[in-house]
Amino acid sequence: MASLLAKDAYLQSLARKICVQPGPQPQARTRAGKTQGSKTAGPSKKKRNTSQKKFREREEKAAEHKAKSFGEKSPAASGAAISASSSAETPAGDLATEPESLFALDVLRQRLHEKIQEARGQGSAKELSPAALQKRQRRKQERDRKKRKRKELRAKEKARKAEEAAEAQEPVEPSPEGAGREPREMPRLIFNKVEVSEDQPASKAQRRKEKRQRVKGNLTPLTGRNYRQLLERLQTRQSQLDELRGQSEEKAQELEAKMKWTNLLYKAEGVKIRDDERLLQEALKRKEKRRAQRQRRWEKRTASVVEKMQQRQDRRRQNLRRKKAARAERRLLKARKKGRILPQDLERAGLA
Known part of the structure; x- marks a missing residue:
């Protein structure tokens, strides 16, 4: 009994140790002291001065870099420097990002001006490649050549018009040799009268028919x-x-x-x-003979066709009769197989 109580006490204590969890600890209160307030109030005056110095140094370096890359400082960059110096009281992060954006705008503006000058043809010749310079030179030579050619053509046209005007003003003087002669008439072309019919040319058979139709001597x-x-x-x-x-x-x-x-x-x-009457009679006999032969052949052919048709009809009737008899015989065989007694069987057996 004592051992059971000891075991029970041991198990309860073990379960209490396992199941019981520690509670949440209370948060420690912090006092708002002077040191913490001084930290959150912002940077001190000394630190602010150092940040302003760093910003000015960074600005000067950016201006030097721009002067080296573009030759001279743009008015926008100087304005940016003035505005940056005036806004010295802003925080350090804003002071660092503002000049960078202004510098990027200046770079883009400078590139835009260069592109516009190149498009207008006012860009510096040093920036162009040798191929572009050669192409520009060839184009200029071509323009000069065309201009000279147009000038020459205008001069020639002007000279030609002047010559024509001078010739028109000069009177035509007849030569003394041709004064006594009469002017010759130019030979005229003489065209014969040609009649062209709109009808198509007749064929050989048509010409032969027309020739036969022409009756000579009313015969x-x-x-x-x-x-x-x-x-x-x-x-x-x-x-x-x-x-x-x-x-x-x-x-x-x-x-x-x-x-x-x-x-x-x-x-x-x-x-x-x-x-020739004799030849005509012989030809007529031959023609009649051929006609009679054709008639006989035709009659023979019709008779043979009718005979063949009749033979086919007879053969068809015989085949139909044979098929009918075979069909009846098959029916009788089926009936005999089924055990039926037919009248024909009785007659054969002599029982009818």
């Missing part, structure tokens, strides 16, 4: 491939000649000679005259 030439018509016309002419011979032999001979000469003229022009 139409016997041309073409209509042999039946040519034969009829030739027979008509022969009958007219026969009738005229019965009346007057001389007139018949004159008409026959006229026909012959007309045919010769047509042949000379290249027209083929078909005035």
